[in-house]
Amino acid sequence: MKNKVQLDWQIISLIFLIIVFFFVYSFLAIYQLPKNINDNLIFNSPDETANYYFAYTFAKQSELQFKDSANQIADDLAAPRSMRVINNNTVPATFIGFPLIAGTLAKIFTLKVIPFVLIIFACLAIFFFYLLIKEIFNKQIAFISALLLLIAPAWWYYATKSLMPNVLFVALLIISMYLFIKAIKSAKIPFYLLFGFFIGLALMVRTSEITWLLPLFIILLVIYRKKINWANLALSFIVCLLSFAPVFYFNFQNYQSIFSFGYAVDLELQGKDIITQSLNIFEKIFLPFGFQPRTALINFYNYTLKMFPVWSIISLLGFLIAGFFILLKKDKKRILYLALFLLISGYLVIYYGSWSFHDNPDPQAITIGNSYVRYWLPVYVFILPLIGYSLFKFLKKSKLAVTFVTAVLFIVLGYFSFQQVYFGQDEGIYLVYNNLKSYEQIQSQVSAKIEDNAIIVADIMDKVFFPRRSVIFRLNKDYDYQRVYQLIAAGYPVYYFYFTRHDALLAEFNERYFFQHQLEVQPSIVDFKEQSLYPIRILNSEF
Known part of the structure; x- marks a missing residue:
């Protein structure tokens, strides 16, 4: 009974903090709420503008394109960034999953919900992160991990900039991973079907992430092949295709091919035009922007230790301590988590780190608003349980010590995150x-x-x-x-x-x-x- 009461208080505390942070994350959305009555909201980036406008257009007209009469004369000239003109139709130059999801919810509820869709999912994901980590580690580590995710600077920042889709992708992935584990453990068909639905939504939002999601699930299927209900898994695959199917439809409508997307790759990598680089089939699929490990490591240093020094040091210590004890105890489930984290993180660092981003007008600026931060969001998120594991490992004999240190860590790291998120160089929320x-x-x-x-x-x-x-x-x-x-x-x-x-x-x-x-x-x-x-x-x- 004592443990039950403790668990209840943990959940109550977590839910209370999630509700509080819903309003914290909603700072910009609430500021714009009085103006959120038409398609005329202003945002700080072209991607946000495009995502909002096409979500609004889909909610009103069930389309992800519009015509600008000026382009009958100007061909494809009259269009903002993050949009393209194809056959005289202006279409998204970003992945269309976010406008589809937000636009659908706006149809059901109200147009005013569009800036809040990502925030709602970000908050739901905190609780599902707790449930996911509880399945892999334990309740205490899950609680610590969920608290850290609430205040993780990259998560906080991009949950507040709620028209950028990266937090939505990771949120849907967290929900999917929890449902996948529950499906394997219970063999119940609802978990399989819900897993297929949510992983389909995640791929809608960030289709390019299939390059590591597909290998991830293949590895999990091989490892858990004896526990999987393959008939139910086949149904989940069908549900995944059905939930993703709108992307095929609108890709064909907008770009004349179900496998075409709005992104036009014209960036430069180390002074070379990517399009002209000779890449083999493997590189085109898995390393489309080249293989530049030195550049990737420099970029990773810039957007970890240099940008988030306190968080990075704690994360590094957590990784080393957790890694040592996990390997020492030979816990297969946690070794698998550690190995998958290393593989996926290494791949994402090389994949995106080899690419030269210049989001800021100053190409030398290292800011929280740079693309590296949002693309490496899975790395920032999934290292948090290793911090929680290390903390619990040293303090588990004293529940009071665990509670006290967790509270202090939450306050101290929350302060550093607040400073970075709201007052960070060039692109802080304030x-x-x-x-x-x-x-x-x-x-x-x-x-x-x-x-x-x-x-x-x-x-x-x-x-x-x-x-x-x-x-x-x-x-x-x-x-x-x-x-x-x-x-x-x-x-x-x-x-x-x-x-x-x-x-x-x-x-x-x-x-x-x-x-x-x-x-x-x-x-x-x-x-x-x-x-x-x-x-x-x-x-x-x-x-």
């Missing part, structure tokens, strides 16, 4: 919050000055003006300037939103880029602290 307020003022003032059918060449500010106005990201080629000319001639007002330039610089800008195309950037009509809005006109024309 800075994002201030950016959003500034963007709203810019959007409002610009919209009041320009025509409804105006098009803005906006560079990285495309996320601010879309969808209230059509946008062009950049003018990169001569043909782009020609299309701007054609748009203006057809009656579309075109504006350039760029850094503020005095008369001499504006004249030089025109001379270098625009006059040769019979275009002119005229003096600004709206000025802000560092940026201005400039009309573009055809030379010697009334347009």
